């Protein structure tokens with residue numbers, strides 16, 4: 001997918017946090033350790049540096065949800081991050097994003113903290129962590 005296509009899909013999936021522009025995607029793709037995983041109806045961007053990985057964003061077309069794409073992308077993220085030497089991954093998710101929180105819980109992520117008002121006055125960020133070795137051993 002091109003940065004334009006990534007930004008267009010991101011805009012169909014996000015309001016808060018605001019969607020990222022094509023320029024922001026292009027810049028991220030040029031950043032060391034950052035990788036893009038694509039699925040027919042979605043994508044995930046992650047980063048792995050110095051033994052730790054971050055899930056930067058994941059987006060699935062609205063009409064293609066609840067068909068396992070998110071789960072497939074998370075599994076690919078865990079595999080890629082581990083192959084790049086990361087032992088643990090983290091992410092931030094808006095506390096009112098129940099679909100994403102459901103996806104992360106279903107794929108082994110554990111809540112490890114809260115960043116108050118991270119996404120605006122009414123929305124906290126939940127910090128979640130995934131142990132990559134355990135994920136791989138557990139299949």
Ligand SMILES: CC(C)(COP(=O)(O)OP(=O)(O)OC[C@H]1O[C@@H](n2cnc3c(N)ncnc32)[C@H](O)[C@@H]1OP(=O)(O)O)[C@@H](O)C(=O)NCCC(=O)NCCS
Pocket residue numbers: 013014057058059060061064065066067068069070071072092093094097098099100102103104106
């Ligand atoms: C979050 C998102 C990526 C999930 O993608 P998806 O392809 O629909 O996810 P999957 O079909 O693989 O779902 C896997 C599991 O996650 C959980 N889940 C997914 N959507 C859910 C929802 N709306 N409510 C509750 N649980 C949900 C379920 O446990 C689901 O398993 P099940 O369908 O067997 O019950 C998608 O909803 C999305 O793009 N949302 C907008 C962007 C976004 O919020 N990204 C995350 C930002 S941090």
